[in-house]
Amino acid sequence: MKTILAYGDSLTWGYDPEGPGRHAPEDRWPNVLQTALGGKAQVIAEGLNGRTTTFDDHVGPADRNGARLLPTLLTTHAPLDLVIIMLGTNDMKPFLAGAAIAAKQGMERLVDIVRGHSWPLDQEQPEILIVAPPAIRETGDPDFAALFAGAIQQSHMLGSLYSDLADVAGCGFFDAGSVAETSPLDGVHLDAANTRTIGRGVEPLVRMMLGI
Template structure:
């Protein structure tokens, strides 16, 4: 069984930033998708892109950050897939987008619909989908101004996304229940949080796949 993780810098394994533009990553074995795959004993393909939004062209970082724009090609590249785990929404919390938690949840729903309408699953069917509410951000360090207002905005995603997942028949997981962002930059996960998230999602995904 093959699983695709479609996410942003926290799936990529970006380490908490002491300065803007930092490119350091956690070692592969410490990144949550790898932790999850090891616990499940299943193949996990990770497509984590720093700065990725749900479906918004970033006016500063570029149109290639738009998740909905690149998702169809990624699905075709990695099919057949049994499950697509989507953990996005953190970058939608940037002040430049001015979104509400409900807006972000609805955008994640659009990504789920794109997967459900694809032929990327076994025998040309659609893969199953699990929507993961991202770990809420704090306004701290070098990213504080970029994520101004993000603390409240990010905490509104999970309850709205739970309803959206139920409406679409997707799995749901709230990453904020098991992990916290690192205080250094208020956005990225430290090593312990990466491990905790990978272990918890292994249990949730395992239950979803049966």
């Protein structure tokens, strides 16, 4: 059986904008992907609300810097056959980075971390799949509108920037915005139907990358 690490933020954790709360396990996209793969792979979900690619954000109770924690998780869950990274939305916060190019550079750093990791058990490097999150949208929620002020246009640039990075770095690429859209309730998160759609949408590419 193959082992996949899904590394992400609240979209991977399963934040429900209708709650706020958390989607049922069967609705979270990593679990939907695992089910779709029909027992041929285990998908380990490592989602954290507010996680960035490489930027510090100390307003939450956990370390949100994706670059700092990734090496620990790579070793924790090794051996791995595939690492899926879907991050960048929180980088759009104006008090962190506020620019798609910053998220792209952060994603490049995460790819370098996976490629340069000192893997236990002499395992081979896993494949890497970069996923661009669905774009941020207008919302009537005052807190989320303020948190992501000016971020809508920048978030629409993530797909093309991540695609270019994947080509250069030799990674797989999937644009989650091609199959899902964020909820107008907060402009950032996904309802149950859209998070399920990501799990189903990425399945054929995962199968191809892993040869299953």
